Amino acid sequence: MFVAKTPEPPYYAVIFTAVRTPDDEAGYIAMADEMRNLAAKEDGFIGMEAAGEREEITVSYWKSLESIRAWNMNLRHREAQTLGREKWYSSYHIRIAEVTRAYGG
Amino acid sequence: MFVAKTPEPPYYAVIFTAVRTPDDEAGYIAMADEMRNLAAKEDGFIGMEAAGEREEITVSYWKSLESIRAWNMNLRHREAQTLGREKWYSSYHIRIAEVTRAYGG
Numbered sequence: 001m002f003v004a005k006t007p008e009p010p011y012y013a014v015i016f017t018a019v020r021t022p023d024d025e026a027g028y029i030a031m032a033d034e035m036r037n038l039a040a041k042e043d044g045f046i047g048m049e050a051a052g053e054r055e056e057i058t059v060s061y062w063k064s065l066e067s068i069r070a071w072n073m074n075l076r077h078r079e080a081q082t083l084g085r086e087k088w089y090s091s092y093h094i095r096i097a098e099v100t101r102a103y104g105g
Numbered sequence: 106m107f108v109a110k111t112p113e114p115p116y117y118a119v120i121f122t123a124v125r126t127p128d129d130e131a132g133y134i135a136m137a138d139e140m141r142n143l144a145a146k147e148d149g150f151i152g153m154e155a156a157g158e159r160e161e162i163t164v165s166y167w168k169s170l171e172s173i174r175a176w177n178m179n180l181r182h183r184e185a186q187t188l189g190r191e192k193w194y195s196s197y198h199i200r201i202a203e204v205t206r207a208y209g210g
Contacts, residue, residue, distance in 0.1 A: 013200065013202050017154050052162070055107040059120055085210055093109075093207065094208055095114075096206040097202035097205065098202055100202065101201040103199055104196070104198030
């Protein structure tokens with residue numbers, strides 16, 4: 001299922017938008033996979049959606065700002081962030097948002 | 106520029122996540138292009154990011170909930186939404202969110 005199953009709002013979203021470098025594709029793919037599995041084990045994780053290759057948008061959904069903060073402090077996640085800044089991403093932007101309304105079909 | 110230029114928070118995001126059907130690809134592409142141009146002319150529009158093909162995430166950024174509401178009422182946008190539900194999307198979800206924090210590199 002590509003569209004994440006999310007509860008009734010309010011809940012929280014981390015919108016990660018990035019442009020990838022061509023460097024170390026295998027390392028990037030392995031780490032992205034590891035991060036998806038690790039995030040899913042965090043308290044307060046709801047779901048995740050990702051699209052794009054070189055130009056990537058990943059949105060993860062969380063029950064609270066505290067759960068986002070805890071995930072951000074995860075040591076392995078910190079290592080991934082450092083590697084991302086050093087070699088995998090030429091630019092990126094992270095936005096933390098409160099989802100107040102949702103609908104769909 | 107793939108990563109949208111956005112001001113200091115707070116501002117608002119519309120997170121549109123969808124799975125496309127294989128139907129009427131040319132019509133879909135033309136309409137998506139028209140909607141991007143039309144949205145950019147709306148009062149309160151800040152920017153837009155889109156990634157993915159069959160599995161698509163489009164995030165648009167707005168100055169206020171009122172500007173999102175006005176865009177949602179735009180008649181041509183309404184027509185596009187109806188066509189999207191009828192033929193271009195097999196599933197979709199729309200989330201309205203307030204961006205409260207943003208950072209990046």
